[in-house]
Amino acid sequence: MRFAVICLLLFPAFLTAAQPVETIISLSPHTTEMAYAAGLGDKLIAASDYSDYPQAAKSLERVANYRGIKMERIVALQPDLILAWKGGNPTREMTRLEQLGFKVFYSNPKSLEEIASTLEQLGQFADSPKQAQHSAQDFRQRLDKLRLAHQGKHPVSFFYQLSSSPMITVAGDNWPSQVFAVCGGTNIFANSAAAYPQISTEQVIVRQPEVIFGTSHAAGDHSIWEQWRQQLPAVEKQHLFTLTSDWLNRPTPRTIMAAEEICQYLDRVRQSRL
Template identity: 40%
Template sequence: MRLSIATAFAAMMTIASAAHAAITVTDDSGATVTLPAPAQRVVSLAPHVTELLFAAGGGARVVGAVSYSDYPKEAQTIPRVGNNKALDLERIVALHPDLIVVWRHGNADRQMERLRALGEPIFYSEPKHLADIAADLDKLGVLLGTSTQAHAAATKFSADIDALRAQYAQRPRVGVFYQVWDDPLMTLNGDNVFSEIIGVCGGTNVFAADKTRVPTISTEAVLAADPEAIVTATPGATPPDRPLPALDRWKRWPALKAVARDNLFGIDGDWINRPTPRLALGAARLCEDLDAARGRRPK
């Protein structure tokens, strides 16, 4: 039986507060991460990690970050140490980090091997479910010595999601196709945070059963699924009346349910692609969009 977030947090606090004991947590890869004292110099190797560190109260401790670590605003001035394709290992070493936080599937295995050779503690952040975001905040709070602020952020995020679930999850189901990319055409299966958000909003991911986590699909597969709503990420919040070039392709099939009912939606990509507390904003927007789709059903 899965422990509640509160129970897990209490357990971590017990470990972290033991007199003169090392600080120990388990990261998202299942590995144990141990520090002799709260981290003071942290390198973040993913944009979502940078957001989590700031939300957990450790923004001032982040001495290096990768490209696109742009939230909050203060993160934009942090020295860059590369991107998700290439890291400047010499610069990372020069920053003398006592903790490196990485995105397990976003940073290349070869680079990870070289990072591990540095001998500094590495925490892998790969939240696959909504509860994992809150858990990562709490774990980072323990490693940073900022547990009070981190737990407050985790609790607020969980409460925001729970409120949306209570409001929307039991409403009539809406079939949703989430378009990750348009060329080639890609989507997500059910094993990811955004698919879980679709469920929170009372929707159903029409490709949830696909065995591949990020499958490449055909136009014919989407037409066969006939989703009631099609959603994609946009560079910034997109008002309903703004054109969505990535979704224009579907207008060639006016009989497609999502097209016929004008249910082509764009949501700020930073709100739905990064597993951070801002995901609650993206979830709220999606819930509103799916409710609009319900309102457009034929009488």
């Protein structure tokens, strides 16, 4: 009798866990990209602005942007699962969606390893976890190869210009610092108190970086540094490189491409020392 009662009590939980995920909404570009990599692309019915990879994502309805999320539309679509950026999507609205009974999967990888593990976690919602497992395995193998190839190489000091007006960079272990560290890059602003400090050209000059990185979406024009050619070794030796913004700033499987790109540039700098 006791066993029967326990089964009845647990049955709703089993039923909920077994319910298939057929429709998904993604509320950030990186979760959209992760969903496709994990084999969930055919289940996506809406996404955020700037969800532009892969090509199929461009045709999804838009239900979120930098100003917030479209609560009424999301509720009307009744998704089985919502993919959210923890810390990036508004807390109040996300809490409200959870209170309304929506299942939310939060993603905010803070390390390269977490990109692979997040893919595997997302795989549980796919019809088969194989694609997610394959994506995670490929990511780990390429990452291990890079780390092995750059193990013991001399560090290279760099400045990463995240934006130009105002001039902002990254500090500490905040994303995407981890990507530069794979190849032995040493951030000249690593010890700044703020996660993404606003800095001046004078502060960059004092720290004498060997490399200056910008991105294709922000600070891609390095002409701002030309007037400091005599004061900055990075400018004097033309170690000014433009990185692919989406590869670098979004924590997704394509981040490994950013790491490979950075490693090539840092190796070029090391070669110039000889």
